[in-house]
Amino acid sequence: MSRLLPIENGTAVAVAEVPVLAPLAFQALLGETLEAGGRLVAYAGERGPQGVRLTALVADDAAGRLGLAATLPGDSLPSLAREFPSVERFERALFEECGVRPEGHPWLKPVRESLPDDVPLYAMQGEALHEVAVGPVHAGIIEPGHFRFQCHGEHVFHLEIQLGYQRRGVERLLEAANGARALALAESIAGDTAIGHGLAHVAAVEALAGVEAPPRAQALRAVALELERLANHVGDLGAIAGDVGYLPSASYLGALRAEYLNALAELCGNRFGRGLLVPGGVRFDLDPAEAARLADRLAGALAKVRDATRLLLRSPSARNRTDGTGALTRSLCDELGLVGPCARACGAGRDVRRDHPAGHYRQDRPPVASAESGDVYARALVRLLETERSAQFVDRTLQLLPDGPARLPCPPPAPGRLAASLVEGWRGELAHLVGSGEGGRFARYAVKDPSFHDWAGLAQALRGEQISDFPLCNKSFNLSYAGHDL
């Protein structure tokens, strides 16, 4: 990582300081970093007067370091995808957005745009093989995505996932927006991660402006982020129970999810936490009596969540469905660069809150939950463990809220700076890489949602499984379509 410009999570550097390497040296550096166990966190392209400029944000989780490097590739770059599959989707996205052709990429199909009509779809040949296509319109109220299974009877050889139906051009919209509108946009990148993306946004804006939110605001932000995690993890556990047809846990966990959403509503008036965050702090403070009442209610909810989840994880009939289903190995997980609970379920214990802490997490890091087996059971178990640890974190943070103001004024961003902001959202690591331009606007706003990495994990998890287990596997990943499509 020596030739990279070091940067800390939630800080900004001058764009001019980012080393601009020759394309081959840049690729060699990326390769070395990934070879040494580093991870590509964000990879953004930007059209400028000198042509396309690529900026990579890489992480060394074990050492807790982040680094930046840039290059001016012209219109093509040798592909790293064959050696490092985790780069594969980034390269396709850059080709789609900036026209930088990754030479030697094994399969340059669109990431978010629709497949051209003249391109043959992937299909296996054989007398007894058949193909099942699902979506983009589904039977339930879920987001659109197209899934094609190559099957032999119930056995799945390969699952191909084609997304892009939710493409709104979030990055372009963010670059055209300013102030309050940018914040509202960031909160709606993925509707279930309003706090996660909102937090990454305000942290980046503060870093660009050179201010830091007061400690009280940082503690309240952490509480909101963990409440979002709690609501979604509890909802997911209920949905997993629902998918295996285990009704007791499904209905109780579904109802308990509302407890955490209501707690968020008590913080800021919105059940999904919209409107809480603002550059410079939080919009709504919590008085001591309210904080104590909230902590009380959450303690009661945790006990019920534990009971309902243990019922599920101890039921032989439910375990029969979850154990060994959709298993990913640790090596596959690392190769694909998975993040979040899916990675931690494979034993890859990466967590932004521990590895690259920012805000309140610099003082208090919830222990990282992990499991080994990488199957649906492991993903459910990791969610239960994270629920318990997040609830404890929320409890002690509410008891020991720092004094002081909850909001400070935040000046507009200074031009010519580049901020990196990582947040461990409930789905995993999300990153905003933001360059500031003139007049308080953003010159380049790159967003990476955890789903961007993890969809590849779902496709691999299905290999060799039964097609009837796909909905369960899908639910255990519960990835975002909107977050991927941007």
Place this chain on the structure above:
Amino acid sequence: MTAHAALRALLQVALLVVLPPLLPGIVARVKARVAGRQGPPLLQLYFDLARLVRKGEVKSRTAGPVFHLGPVVGAAGALAAGLLVPGPGAPALLSFPGDLFLLTGLLAAGRFATVLAALDTGSAFEGMGAAREVTFASLAEPALFVCLLVLSRATGELSLSGVLGPALPAAWAQWAPALLLCAVALFVLALAENARIPVDDPTTHLELTMIHEVMVLDHSGPDFALVLYGAAVKLYVFGALLARLALGGTGRGILPGAVGLLAGLALFAGAVGLVESSMARLRLVRVPQLLVGAGVLSLFAFVLLVR
């Protein structure tokens, strides 16, 4: 025909035609109550049927006349099978030696037509569902045969009315263990044949995991009403079989017979609801093991009878 017999026949047909949609309502209510919810009205399926018959229908371009045959034959087969099962009092409206075989045949005909209708849509989902249905039926049907064989052997009768009629109390007295095994196997088969948990999940919206539901995804309007009605009648047929078997063919008179039957049906629906509330659905590859298990139970019951 005496007035008494006519009244009994009328009551039996009325029960068979009107009562079935109540059973899924009871199952849903039991499930909701166990889960701590209020649940839908008991008569929800009647409302649904009334709504569906007033609707138009959407049909796949590849579907032909066979597509409509599925719901019709499915419902008709189940109703005809219902005529063979003795209602309040004995015997049933239709009864002759060997009607046991007709019962399984009528249910199989309904299934065959449903499968054909599913294949007729040309959809990958429905083909998949049809393949699953036929695979599991090939294990469930032999088990059902052996169950009926056990009943026939234990009572020495060859018609359902005889098997579930006056000869049953004596059979229970002599062959209780065998009949108990047979009743358990029949209950498992009832869950499988009626697409209930642990074999199938009637409430899921996930096409890829369904067995029975995915075959009827394309049906809409009056056709779908027939599908739902046929499924309810099938549940009634299995419920009535089990109720009569468990209650030892009680009720010579119409009134005690009717009360016994209704109580038995309610118990059966309650039991189905409790099973669905207390366990997860089996993984699809495990379903054959369950069905083979039911077959082995019934074979064992038969061995007890002939040893």
